[in-house]
Amino acid sequence: MRILCVSDIVDKYLYSSEDSLKIKPDLIISCGDLPKDYLEFLMSKYNVPLFFVQGNHDNYYYSVEGAYDYSEVKLISNSRFDFSSKYDYSKSFAGVNIDRKIVKFGDLLFLGFEGSNKYNNGIHQYTQEEMYRRVRSVYAKLLIKRFMFGRGVDIIVTHAPPYGIHDRDDIVHTGFKAFLEIIEKFRPKYLLHGHTHIYDIREKKITEYGETKIINCYGYFVLDL
Template sequence: MLVLADTEPEWGAIPEAVTTHQADIVVTAGDLNETWLRRAQLTEVSVPTYGVYGNHCNGSYLDTLGVTNLHLNRVEVDGTSFVGLEGCVRYKRRGRDILYTQAEYAEMVADLPAADVLVTHCPPAGINDHTDPAHVGITALCDWIDTNRPLLVIHGHTYPESPIRSYRSSRIEYGCVNPIWDHDDGLTGTHLAPANHALGLGGHCRVARAIGICRPDRGYRFRALGGLHRRGAQPRCREVL
């Protein structure tokens, strides 16, 4: 799974990144420029693409570029489910930005289907959000995570210097990552491999880190270094350095 959010990476071609990291899907988590996505050849990737809009998005490029919109929409990829939430908490009265009040988010989240992976542009309240009005988190998402226990929550929008990486039993990842999504014997797991470059953004850098998705119901657990293997078997996930 190749995830893009908020910034334009130093590498320019998304199909090349997909091939290099052997990604099976591409996920966009918002605040990306349609012109750049076209220039980076998103429409030419050979794998499925999914995404949500950020608050600064034009609200049309997902459809235009053939990307499946995850907003309030649950989809399955080889047995692993995804759902998304667009925009951010309203911080101004006017404008074309995709903004919702906390009350509006509460209504949407009440109907948000359970899924293994949540892709939200704006993080949950208290998880990698900030105190300024433009970057506060979504209050209702904390209860949703408590109830549905997704394996992974992916978000953009904010720039924490010391990001929270887990909440309850869910893994939290923000920004741009370059992972490998492994499929083995019909069993699904994820190994996010370290990126070979940093992505500059707003004075900060984002670097992919090794993480894993655990599917206890399918006989999987975490390895100490973030890899994934079956109980009693040798590790099968690929590592890209």
């Protein structure tokens, strides 16, 4: 299986290059902070499904003056794809929100967690304790999956990185300790995240933590399984 992972920026190669058609993914995963139109374009271009989690900048609609228009967010709170979080992109968006949702695709089990560390009380922001509660809320389901399939989850999709891995010292880009806990307990093959922008090509995008490969999908990353 080939998975096209995207996050945080509209990548010119994917958007404008015909050569990118050669990627031929079976699934697209968005780790957040991307325009809905871009994600819909990718689904149409490759004709494959898309799983997503939302980042700390998703659902911020702009008014004519360029300021944030929070009133628009209320209009999209009842999306049919919004399984567990408070907001979603829109009622017409065909991507599947996997926030705190275990989804099986092919032979793989996926689980997502939206959002970033809380810094200004905006949407999709959580304290360390809040994220612990969100992560632990799915442990019972993971144990059931482990009993059924021999493992709880194969791939975890997040917006923010785990604490101390691919994160930053500032409050906005601090990773979540809860992600380390779920990795240690359920040993997924991969954790895919975004949020941390990469400006130096020498910066690591892949880090191994125990049996799990943690991948920063900033821009795009092609994962072959």
